[in-house]
Amino acid sequence: MTLLKECVLATASKALFLDRDGVINVEKEYLYKIEEVAFVTGIFELCRHYQQQGYLIIIVTNQSGIARGMYTEEDFAQLSAWMQEAFAKEGITISAIYNCPHHPDFTGDCACRKPKPKMLLDAARQYGLDMAHSLLIGDSERDIEAAVAAGVGETVLLSSRVKSSKATRIVTELSCLY
Numbered sequence: 001m002t003l004l005k006e007c008v009l010a011t012a013s014k015a016l017f018l019d020r021d022g023v024i025n026v027e028k029e030y031l032y033k034i035e036e037v038a039f040v041t042g043i044f045e046l047c048r049h050y051q052q053q054g055y056l057i058i059i060v061t062n063q064s065g066i067a068r069g070m071y072t073e074e075d076f077a078q079l080s081a082w083m084q085e086a087f088a089k090e091g092i093t094i095s096a097i098y099n100c101p102h103h104p105d106f107t108g109d110c111a112c113r114k115p116k117p118k119m120l121l122d123a124a125r126q127y128g129l130d131m132a133h134s135l136l137i138g139d140s141e142r143d144i145e146a147a148v149a150a151g152v153g154e155t156v157l158l159s160s161r162v163k164s165s166k167a168t169r170i171v172t173e174l175s176c177l178y
C-alpha cells in the first residue's frame with residue numbers, strides 16, 4: 001500500500017473518504033493516463049462543502065491495474081499528484097491518497113484491498129480521525145463493507161443500479177449530498 005503526499009489540517013478530526021474510480025472520476029477500467037480523466041459531476045462542489053465543514057478529504061482506492069502490470073506505481077503517483085493539483089486549483093485539499101496495488105489473483109491476499117478496512121484504519125491512526133463522525137462515499141459494496149468494518153459512521157453508495165446496500169444511503173448523483 002502506498003501513501004502519497006500529505007497535507008494535514010490540524011483542527012480536523014473527521015474525514016470524507018472517497019473511492020476514486022466512479023466517485024471522483026468517471027469509471028474507466030485501469031485509468032492511469034491524465035488525458036483520460038473526466039471528473040464526476042459535482043465532485044468539486046461536494047468536496048468543497050465537506051471541507052468547509054472541517055472534514056479532511058482522503059482518497060482510498062483499489063488499484064489492481066498495478067498488480068496486473070497494466071501501469072506502474074509511478075504512473076499512479078503521477079496521476080494522483082495531478083489530481084491533487086486539479087483539486088487545489090478548485091480550493092480543495094486532498095489530505096492523503098491511500099491505494100492498494102494488489103490483486104489476489106496476481107499478488108496473493110493482502111490486508112489493504114477493500115473490502116478489508118486497512119487503508120481506512122491507517123488513515124484513522126495517522127490523522128487521529130473520529131471514524132464515527134466520518135463519511136465514506138463509494139460506488140461498490142466493497143467500499144461500503146470496508147467503511148463499516150473500519151467504524152465509519154456514515155456510508156453512501158453512489159449508484160443508479162443498486163437498490164439495496166449496507167450503506168446508510170444510496171444516491172444516484174453527488175448533488176444529493178451537498
